[in-house]
Amino acid sequence: MFSSWDGLCGIGELARRAGVTVKTVRFYSDRGLLPEAARSPGGHRRYGPDALERLRLIRSLRTLDLPVSTVHRVLGDDDRGRAGGALEEAVARQLAELGTQLTALRWREAALRAVQESPPSDRPGRLLLIGAVAAPPNTAPLARFWRAWLPPRMPARSVSAFLDAAVPQPPEDPEPAQVLAFARLYAMVSGPCDDGTPTQPHAHASAGARESAVLYAGLAEAYDLAAVRMREGREPHAGEALEAFVDAYARAGDAADTPAFRRALAGRLAADPRIDRYWELTAELVSGHTDRPEPNPGTAHDWLLAALHADSGAPAAVRRG
The missing domain is CATH 1.10.1660.10 (Multidrug-efflux Transporter Regulator; Chain: A; Domain 2)
Known part of the structure; x- marks a missing residue:
């Protein structure tokens, strides 16, 4: 008073x-x-x-x-x-904004360390590579890369499910190596394809809307099953995961699952352009320096393809780096 x-x-x-x-x-x-x-x-x-x-x-x-x-x-x-209402909403929004700012600061710190820890001769190039990526990074270019790769007219639900698996979420507190991995991913998906290599696998190119939905739903199931075996440290082998993998292609192409079909499928998949580098960088981005990176659709596909070659007797596929 x-x-x-x-x-x-x-x-x-x-x-x-x-x-x-x-x-x-x-x-x-x-x-x-x-x-x-x-x-x-x-x-x-x-x-x-x-x-x-x-x-x-x-x-x-x-x-x-x-x-x-x-x-x-x-x-x-x-x-x-x-x-209470307006205050609670304001505090929640402020916390979210601060979280984004803190993540951005951690990415900038890790980016600076990535430049600092590189050999002096590599620093200018690494600085340009990392400097092209916003902090915190935006995964939209990775999603656009995959949308161009996926079959046309593929159902939106199937596209979303695949993108959820294929587009890695950057860590909030990255190591310098993870910042570098994302920068290389960003450069890879943002750069032009000058070698004439088709982006879409030949084994998928003829799939229509219905066939695409069947194929990618089946592949998602097969990749999940293969990931379980990969986490156990199992070598590629015939089993439930391979059966789901082959069945996805057979149902999408309205074909019977026969030994001849499996040999032909192994050959078609081995001849397709692969994006192994994308998956290698993704594994590094997600797992950091762990000894056994978390399986992703690319590494699961390679595991299943090796299992298919062993099961069908087709010549082993040559991994492209």
Whole structure:
């Protein structure tokens, strides 16, 4: 309670009690955050007993770096006796923004370390490579790369399911090697294809919309089954995963699963252009320096293709690096 005759106080006294400047009080008043109770005969601002508590609340909200517009909504809820909703939403949004900023800082730190730890002769090139990637990185170019690779007219649900598996999510606290791996991925998917190599596998090119959905749903199941065996350290072998792999191609092509079909499929897949480098970098990005990287669709495909060659008796595929 103020000690003046009318129970109000001037802007200077309010500023002193709150530990802020007169300019700050005037700023909040002018923006409608701190209403005046009255004006003196000389036109000076006068504030009521609740102004000090309200000013302290405003300071606390601003200390959290909330914008004035958000503070206005929070105070409006408080005035209407609905405290909590706007504040909860504002704090959640602020936490999300801070999380993004912290991730960006960690990526920049790891990027600088990646440059610093490289041989002096490699630093200019590495700096250009890493500097082309935003922090935190955007995976949209990777998704666009795969959308161009997938069969046309493929159902949106199937595309989304494949992209969820094929596009890695960058770690929030990366190692320098992971920053470098993502930068190389970014350069790979952003650069032009100058060698005339088709982006879509020949074994997939003739698939229509229905066949594409059947094929990629079956491949997703086969890759999941193969990943289980890969985590166990098993070598490629015939079994449930291979059966699902072959069945996906057989059903998509409306063909019977025969030894001849398996030999022909092994040959077609071995002749297709592979993107092994993409999967190698993805494994490094996701797993860092672990001894056994987490399986991904590319490594699972290679495992299944090796199993198919062993099962069908076809010549072993040559891995392209």
